[in-house]
Amino acid sequence: MVPTPYHHGSLRDFLLSEGRQLLVEEGPQAVTLRGLAKRAGVSHSAPVRHFKDRDALLDAIAAEGFDELATALSAAEQQEDLHSRLSGYARAHVRFALENAALMDLMFSGLPRAGDSAAAQAAARFFAQGATMLGEDGHSRPGPLPFLLAGTLEGISSLASTGRLARDQVDEVTETAVTLLLPAIREQLDRRGRSSD
Amino acid sequence: MVPTPYHHGSLRDFLLSEGRQLLVEEGPQAVTLRGLAKRAGVSHSAPVRHFKDRDALLDAIAAEGFDELATALSAAEQQEDLHSRLSGYARAHVRFALENAALMDLMFSGLPRAGDSAAAQAAARFFAQGATMLGEDGHSRPGPLPFLLAGTLEGISSLASTGRLARDQVDEVTETAVTLLLPAIREQLDRRGRSSD
DNA sequence: ACCTGAACACCGTTCAAGT
DNA sequence: ACCTGAACACCGTTCAAGT
Numbered sequence: 467m468v469p470t471p472y473h474h475g476s477l478r479d480f481l482l483s484e485g486r487q488l489l490v491e492e493g494p495q496a497v498t499l500r501g502l503a504k505r506a507g508v509s510h511s512a513p514v515r516h517f518k519d520r521d522a523l524l525d526a527i528a529a530e531g532f533d534e535l536a537t538a539l540s541a542a543e544q545q546e547d548l549h550s551r552l553s554g555y556a557r558a559h560v561r562f563a564l565e566n567a568a569l570m571d572l573m574f575s576g577l578p579r580a581g582d583s584a585a586a587q588a589a590a591r592f593f594a595q596g597a598t599m600l601g602e603d604g605h606s607r608p609g610p611l612p613f614l615l616a617g618t619l620e621g622i623s624s625l626a627s628t629g630r631l632a633r634d635q636v637d638e639v640t641e642t643a644v645t646l647l648l649p650a651i652r653e654q655l656d657r658r659g660r661s662s663d
Numbered sequence: 664m665v666p667t668p669y670h671h672g673s674l675r676d677f678l679l680s681e682g683r684q685l686l687v688e689e690g691p692q693a694v695t696l697r698g699l700a701k702r703a704g705v706s707h708s709a710p711v712r713h714f715k716d717r718d719a720l721l722d723a724i725a726a727e728g729f730d731e732l733a734t735a736l737s738a739a740e741q742q743e744d745l746h747s748r749l750s751g752y753a754r755a756h757v758r759f760a761l762e763n764a765a766l767m768d769l770m771f772s773g774l775p776r777a778g779d780s781a782a783a784q785a786a787a788r789f790f791a792q793g794a795t796m797l798g799e800d801g802h803s804r805p806g807p808l809p810f811l812l813a814g815t816l817e818g819i820s821s822l823a824s825t826g827r828l829a830r831d832q833v834d835e836v837t838e839t840a841v842t843l844l845l846p847a848i849r850e851q852l853d854r855r856g857r858s859s860d
Numbered sequence: 861a862c863c864t865g866a867a868c869a870c871c872g873t874t875c876a877a878g879t
Numbered sequence: 880a881c882c883t884g885a886a887c888a889c890c891g892t893t894c895a896a897g898t
Contacts, residue, residue, distance in 0.1 A: 508863075514892075519891070574821055613822055616822065617840075621814030621818030622814040624771055624814065635807065639807040642807040696871085697872075705882075707872095709883080716872070
């Protein structure tokens with residue numbers, strides 16, 4: 467077996483996917499540039515060609531995470547009635563978080579270092595998607611509901627993935643959140659629907 | 664000035680307070696055992712006497728954080744009517760989070776390594792306090808509302824301290840959360856108040 | 861363009877030894 | 880009991896040099 471040369475960008479892909487896997491399976495302290503280089507069979511300074519530093523790699527992983535999360539949620543958004551749509555969205559969010567705890571942590575609790583980073587842009591797309599589902603047009607400044615929905619789901623996810631909220635109670639808490647948010651969201655959607663102002 | 668000897672536990676206090684300050688002001692990567700030892704004017708292996716390893720120090724800092732947060736919230740719990748109580752509790756939580764972002768991150772997103780650690784016990788006290796305010800008796804398993812309240816506040820705090828939720832919208836989102844949670848909480852309190860079952 | 865290898869300045873952790 | 884100093888095995892990052 468000839469060792470793969472990792473030319474033409476394939477090292478970049480390796481760093482991203484292996485880094486992501488290490489992050490989720492062993493935690494953030496396990497993703498090191500030197501360790502990844504060793505796994506790739508490449509010199510310890512090779513990764514720098516593709517990611518300026520460790521933070522740049524983590525930023526790229528976070529960006530992928532936001533895109534993946536958005537994809538995981540988009541199925542729910544196709545649901546016909548509002549309750550199913552919201553409920554499916556919420557459950558998909560929490561499920562993704564439970565399966566990718568350390569990744570979600572990186573995505574949501576990592577202070578965005580630059581507004582124009584890949585992660586910051588992917589995050590903006592993710593939040594815009596949620597706002598759209600709640601009838602925000604994207605022109606004017608979003609109201610409180612998109613933030614409240616995103617925050618609530620993030621909080622429930624965090625409690626669940628740190629084990630503070632028991633697995634068998636996650637669905638109940640999520641559904642309670644949806645039930646309490648639903649009337650306010652419905653009212654907002656009705657209002658926006660009526661006047662196209 | 665004779666350099667302080669740091670005998671009899673005063674090094675421990677120094678590591679805790681200086682570590683906490685570094686955490687909040689410069690981020691988690693700034694709190695290193697060697698760096699703290701240098702600041703204390705002590706050999707790099709001295710801290711090990713007081714904290715087994717870096718995680719043990721962070722755990723102790725997190726424990727202090729939970730106790731402090733609980734104290735910051737206890738004032739609001741004295742409020743007479745439910746709405747003021749809940750609203751004050753929520754605003755105090757979010758305010759504390761904005762002033763101690765990296766600390767809150769450590770407290771809430773750090774996966775608890777041991778159930779009997781100081782941080783785990785302090786966290787349990789914190790969550791129990793919230794549950795009590797919502798009329799949970801502590802005997803039976805808590806219902807969804809304490810988790811939903813804690814999760815929502817944590818989520819809003821996280822969005823705010825990462826800059827995704829603008830400062831001047833934080834109060835509006837928090838108050839919306841309180842308004843939507845209030846009827847469910849009131850109903851639960853009424854129910855618990857009526858039947859002492 | 862992409863990678864290597866040496867170098868530098870940091871880490872955490874362990875352990876024999878000092879007071 | 881508390882701290883020192885050397886040692887080991889890791890890091891991130893930089894940079895001249897190779898292909």
